[in-house]
Amino acid sequence: MSRTLGVDRAPRPAGALRRRRNRVAALAAAVALLVVAVVLGLAVGARPVAFDEVVRILVGATSRDTADAVAVLDLRLPRTVAAIVAGAGLGVAGAVVQAVTRNPLADPGILGVTSGSAFAVALAVGFLGVTSASGWVWFSLVGAGLATVAVSLIGGAGRGGGGPARLTLAGLALGSVLAGITSSIVLADPRRFDAVRAWEVGSLADRGWEPVLTVLPFVGAGLVVALLAARPLDAVALGDEHASSVGVSVPAVRLVSLIVVTLLAGGATAVVGPIAFVGLIVAHAARGLVGPSQPWITGLSALLGPALLLLADVIGRVVAPPGELAAGLVTAAVGAPVLIAIARRRRGVGA
Template identity: 45%
Template structure:
């Protein structure tokens, strides 16, 4: 009887692996299709021949020049979506909070406020300075939210973390507006950046972000096993050999690097880190060894598609991707809260 049960379990595991491999193929295909749509659709649609020529660097016609501009935009959307999706999955694992998201927990708002302070008070202009400042602001905001959410009985519960994050986001946004209002010299650019978008991307702007994104990616992916253990509870994780504090700190650092670098170049884009991990759990389950890479790939797809939608529905102008993701993410946020029934928080 036990032998039959063991065989059934192994068969189930094999089917699970085959199912995950199949979903991986689907997600990779979806990413490729999203990239093709991104370079072909917008305020001006282009044909396949123009896409091939534009990708190769040829800009002899207007359509080919449009494609050449859209290529770095597509790359940035893929990288930013992957970073935010992965960071959201890690934050949900670290805090054991289904509502965790770089926007909801105030991390993006903290990064944005730090960048605005640097621009307004210290004359900061270089992208390298933006990156370091955004990462510092994201880290401070994450530590502050976790510290506030840990106060009182029960420690850092999901509800207290969500409330602390929401309060931090509102306070940071208000302080940012107070800094910008009297500064007409930076107000226009900052307000557009605050919405969150990938327009105007260039490879010169993307390259300085890659080391930060790479380090954050590695830290997050290496934390997969630790996050699986943390899901069992701190005491159980420690009993299984995990160094709980170090595991949580390493994973959080990776998420902060991803959020800070993305916010520095794109502005604060919300809800990607909330929506994507929940979608991926439906596909591959709760094992972070699969969930994290799937969240990165799916996040890239989501942000690319959101960018394409923003170009199409607002023709002949464009709608920033941060607005589109808010329309998608807000209903999902409400649905998650209703599923949790608040009492479980």
């Protein structure tokens, strides 16, 4: 045994060292993937820009007035940053939801957050005449918050309330109701909602700096709290009795988790719209790569989420030229088969 300052320290088991190396390697690979996704997001589009030219534009070595510089700085850079912010929010929100509900098939939408955001935006556009992204972003955030409060009140009511199953059922029920009302509002006057059509399908096109900067403090705060709450969430994920036995307040952790999901998923939805499956895919992949460790899952999800959303946006730009598919449609096309595969595998394991 090695001695440090007179204290005996046992060497770490080989399995623990190997697991840590694998986790660090997964984190490094996620960083590399995100860098590649960012470069592709800035270079690929209706007007392709060479990678070296992208670098020169970013460092100011090329005139700001060139067509390539305008495409990179004015069009692609804001949507790339929007994808990073929203992807990190959705990815970590998915990790938190799956931990607190103990359901690897859970998604931020399962708690009604995205439905609450869409409902609030529909009210703002349909009845208040709000048509700009900078205007409806606040309604989206408020709608997400109110939906979370409603889910916590409904899921926590009665005997045995507040459990993961009750919260999940409350979120699904409220989300279905809000989605139905939202559809009714939109169908009543479709032309009025032309301005938010791209937002509704999860498009990153024409995303300016204002909505991104508006939600950045909310998403940033959510990421910080999610990292701080990762250890207690580890205990809750193993069961309420286990968490209580190690001194973790289960109701407090659930409350903090709901607030975190509201900040992250609500902020992401406010910028890019109700994009599905990002939280589900990213959190599930992160758990498969680093194992059942919430701090590592949270950190990896914060990297994989932006990478996935950026790659979906890039794919959407190149599959249907000269137009483009919304990133939300691409994630739906990928996420649905992934969800089916996960469900089938879990059923096979359960059998």
